[in-house]
Amino acid sequence: MDSIDLKILALLQQDATLSIAAIGEKVGLSQTPCWKRIQRLEADGVIDRRVAVLDPVKLGLRLTVLVSIETADHSKEWLDRFAATVAAMPEVLEFYRMAGDVDYMLRVVVADMRAYDTFYKQLIATLPLKNVTSCFAMETVKSASALPLPVLPRHERLRLHQGAVGE
Secondary structure, eight states: OHHHHHHHHOOOOOOTTTOOHHHHHHOOOOOHHHHHHHHHHHTTTOOOOOOOOOOOOOTTTEEEEEEEEESSOOOHHHHHHHHHHHHHHTEEEEEEOSSSSSEEEEEEEEEEEHHHHHHHHHEEEEOSSEEEEEOSSSOOOOOOOOOOOOOOOOHHHHHHHHHHTOO
């Protein structure tokens, strides 16, 4: 992956609706080589998918809950069943297997406390859990989907930023 690939990725993380021509212009490529690079990044799995980032509050999803889960069962069969069940719950946006005192961590987004209570009851009904702790977010201070990319040389960062701001 070279600096042009990184520039393409930075642009796509800012706005995935940019046309191939616009991206190519910003990174100094014609459409075809730019399109081929994007196709390669997708084929290599660097670009996982292109999505729209929605505002949860405007959709009535005002409550974010971080849920810590401890279990007494650490078997592969239990994990497979638990993972399939939790992954199918649309309220769960992120699901991590952890190291340390907590076995699993979920980020759950729901409309309100009543909706969370419904979710919680479904969660604890799935499989035996040792402990479930819920922490409720009072305010979203930062929420980002863009990953930090390797740092480009300063002159390339400036040129990329000027191109993005110049439109």
